[in-house]
Amino acid sequence: MSKVRVLAGTKKGAFILTADGKRKDWEVSGPHFAGWEIYHLKGSPLDPDRIYASQSSGWFGQIIQRSDDGGKTWQPPGGGPEPSPDGMPRGESNKFVYEGEAGAHKWYDGTQHPWEFKRVWHLEPSLTNPDIAYAGVEDAAIFKTADGGKTWKELPGLRQAKGHLWQPGAGGMAVHTIVIDPKNAERIFVAISAGGVFRTEDGGKTWRPATRGLKSPFELPDPDAEVGHCVHRIAIHPSRPDVLFMQKHWDVMRSDNAGDSWHEVSGNLPSDFGFPIDVHAHEPETIYVVPIKSDSEHYPPEGKLRVYRSKTGGNEWEALTKGLPQKDCYVNVLRDAMAVDQLDPCGIYFGTTGGQVYGSADGGNSWNAIVRDLPAVLSVEVQVLP
Amino acid sequence: MIRVELPYHLRNLARVDGEVQLEVPAPVTVQAILDALEARYPVLCGTIRDHGTLKRRPFIRFFACREDLSLEPIDTALPEAIVNGSEPFLVVGAMAGG
Numbered sequence: 001m002s003k004v005r006v007l008a009g010t011k012k013g014a015f016i017l018t019a020d021g022k023r024k025d026w027e028v029s030g031p032h033f034a035g036w037e038i039y040h041l042k043g044s045p046l047d048p049d050r051i052y053a054s055q056s057s058g059w060f061g062q063i064i065q066r067s068d069d070g071g072k073t074w075q076p077p078g079g080g081p082e083p084s085p086d087g088m089p090r091g092e093s094n095k096f097v098y099e100g101e102a103g104a105h106k107w108y109d110g111t112q113h114p115w116e117f118k119r120v121w122h123l124e125p126s127l128t129n130p131d132i133a134y135a136g137v138e139d140a141a142i143f144k145t146a147d148g149g150k151t152w153k154e155l156p157g158l159r160q161a162k163g164h165l166w167q168p169g170a171g172g173m174a175v176h177t178i179v180i181d182p183k184n185a186e187r188i189f190v191a192i193s194a195g196g197v198f199r200t201e202d203g204g205k206t207w208r209p210a211t212r213g214l215k216s217p218f219e220l221p222d223p224d225a226e227v228g229h230c231v232h233r234i235a236i237h238p239s240r241p242d243v244l245f246m247q248k249h250w251d252v253m254r255s256d257n258a259g260d261s262w263h264e265v266s267g268n269l270p271s272d273f274g275f276p277i278d279v280h281a282h283e284p285e286t287i288y289v290v291p292i293k294s295d296s297e298h299y300p301p302e303g304k305l306r307v308y309r310s311k312t313g314g315n316e317w318e319a320l321t322k323g324l325p326q327k328d329c330y331v332n333v334l335r336d337a338m339a340v341d342q343l344d345p346c347g348i349y350f351g352t353t354g355g356q357v358y359g360s361a362d363g364g365n366s367w368n369a370i371v372r373d374l375p376a377v378l379s380v381e382v383q384v385l386p
Numbered sequence: 387m388i389r390v391e392l393p394y395h396l397r398n399l400a401r402v403d404g405e406v407q408l409e410v411p412a413p414v415t416v417q418a419i420l421d422a423l424e425a426r427y428p429v430l431c432g433t434i435r436d437h438g439t440l441k442r443r444p445f446i447r448f449f450a451c452r453e454d455l456s457l458e459p460i461d462t463a464l465p466e467a468i469v470n471g472s473e474p475f476l477v478v479g480a481m482a483g484g
Contacts, residue, residue, distance in 0.1 A: 095432060
């Protein structure tokens with residue numbers, strides 16, 4: 001029987017949750033990197049035991065960790081504690097330096113502010129080569145490793161897509177979402193809070209905004225601006241990479257032409273504000289969001305934690321509540337904290353700022369808390385293992 | 387030998403228990419200690435001082451002989467007690483407050 005491994009990044013460490021394919025009885029291991037913020041962990045789809053992790057701290061900065069045994073042991077890939085036989089490694093795996101003149105972006109007071117690296121928010125392993133991975137970082141940029149995380153180089157073309165106009169929101173300015181087209185490795189989408197969504201067709205050399213149709217009347221002086229939209233998350237189904245779904249600051253959006261244009265599919269949601277969005281593993285028109293009351297009140301409407309599912313690619317939504325708290329619930333679900341597995345029926349997982357990781361083994365019809373009392377959950381990924 | 391005490395999280399990261407002992411060429415300065423420390427434990431690169439600028443990270447402090455040396459020029463010669471190993475050089479994570 002298949003095994004399932006959920007990777008949860010939290011404010012105080014990483015946790016690995018494992019179960020068999022029934023997804024009823026779970027074991028919890030962790031905390032790994034206890035006391036550190038783990039913004040994201042993600043395994044290579046080609047080698048699931050290779051997991052990349054972003055470990056960071058306000059005191060000590062950014063560390064990249066890698067496991068080659070499914071999370072049992074970890075090493076910083078380019079800077080282990082022992083010197084290598086061919087000389088001293090230099091801790092390059094922790095080094096994220098912008099290419100060339102870093103330049104400046106728009107600051108809160110309207111002045112230009114120099115780009116400053118703060119942390120890695122998201123790690124996206126390549127679909128074709130386990131040594132290649134992308135890192136989305138704050139201040140917003142994308143880096144690439146081609147040597148399993150030992151060294152990282154920026155793809156500076158992204159910041160040339162009107163980066164001087166990007167301006168951080170209250171949550172910072174980060175590349176938090178990286179989506180690789182499974183049918184075309186040269187095409188990658190990234191999303192940036194208060195920046196927008198951007199697409200490359202040449203493996204990351206050049207990028208352009210892909211925001212036509214997004215409207216931000218309460219956040220931007222020009223609601224239809226090319227950059228500046230606060231995109232919270234984008235998701236695709238691997239069989240249909242031209243169809244993208246987006247949870248924006250406000251509005252749930254859809255594109256049927258790889259981001260050339262977007263239209264709203266918020267429909268009957270109780271609130272179209274939220275953070276994560278994901279797509280069912282086997283039904284490309286089935287999507288999931290977690291509505292949050294508003295940008296001012298980051299918790300579920302009416303204190304009821306509800307996942308909303310649309311089986312029609314948006315517009316028509318149903319509340320999924322079985323097993324989720326339906327009163328006095330005031331947690332948030334962050335943008336990277338939802339994932340789906342590939343089993344049948346499809347499993348859906350999400351983590352909360354209250355430390356719960358919920359799972360559904362039946363496509364969202366019913367839910368159970370896999371674990372209840374972790375630190376605030378920042379990210380959730382899931383792997384199906386043979 | 388120079389004795390260096392690291393904060394808890396950096397000891398875990400470098401996988402060391404207790405103090406670190408380092409050979410540091412004269413003159414013994416903060417910079418010389420950090421150079422030797424990072425050469426011995428490359429994973430610490432970037433955790434105490436910035437990769438590019440080599441500036442101390444904002445919430446790191448350097449203490450020695452009951453003095454806060456964090457704001458001293460990093461090429462300042464350290465006290466004899468640090469040089470002869472009778473006192474440790476402390477790398478400290480600043481208080482979080484709250």
